[in-house]
Amino acid sequence: xxxxxxxxxxxxxxxxxxxxxxxxxxxxxxxxxxxxxxxxxxxxxxxxxxxxxxxxxxxxxxxxxxxxxxxxxxxxxxxxxxxxxxxxxxxxxxxxxxxxxxxxxxxxxxxxxxxxxxxxxxxxxxxxxxxxxxxxxxxxxxxxxxxxxxxxxxxxxxxxxxxxxxxxxxxxxxxxxxxxx
Numbered sequence: 001x002x003x004x005x006x007x008x009x010x011x012x013x014x015x016x017x018x019x020x021x022x023x024x025x026x027x028x029x030x031x032x033x034x035x036x037x038x039x040x041x042x043x044x045x046x047x048x049x050x051x052x053x054x055x056x057x058x059x060x061x062x063x064x065x066x067x068x069x070x071x072x073x074x075x076x077x078x079x080x081x082x083x084x085x086x087x088x089x090x091x092x093x094x095x096x097x098x099x100x101x102x103x104x105x106x107x108x109x110x111x112x113x114x115x116x117x118x119x120x121x122x123x124x125x126x127x128x129x130x131x132x133x134x135x136x137x138x139x140x141x142x143x144x145x146x147x148x149x150x151x152x153x154x155x156x157x158x159x160x161x162x163x164x165x166x167x168x169x170x171x172x173x174x175x176x177x178x179x180x181x
Contacts, residue, residue, distance in 0.1 A: 099124030
């Protein structure tokens with residue numbers, strides 16, 4: 001049994017990357033409550049790993065955080081876009097890298113209490129570097145950081161982005177760099 005049933009939903013804003021809606025739901029106990037929902041088309045996140053076990057990261061200014069943030073390469077999906085095709089595009093755009101090998105690691109919601117965004121996580125290996133092709137509103141510095149240093153950056157709170165921390169954890173478990181016990 002679902003704990004709530006949608007009664008109605010009203011779109012109150014349609015934007016370029018986000019829509020906002022007000023949803024009325026009936027709870028299992030009969031009470032009616034409102035839900036504020038942010039609708040997003042989803043995104044891809046890539047853990048690009050060099051042959052020397054270095055991670056390719058991007059450093060970019062994030063207006064909402066009002067600071068420079070170190071992240072894994074990532075990008076939004078177009079409506080109906082296949083994440084398997086979007087991941088190579090985003091890696092190339094942000095870092096200039098092409099990967100010979102791709103492995104889908106995981107998928108997760110970024111903030112399921114309010115946001116529909118689902119992130120598709122990939123590991124990209126056997127990288128061939130090249131020039132990136134940033135969008136007009138992007139300024140990105142590409143960083144190449146040894147795995148052990150990336151983990152140190154997380155420990156020192158230099159990496160504060162949740163998708164990056166989750167992506168590194170999933171990749172580390174998959175590769176055996178982090179042991180699960």
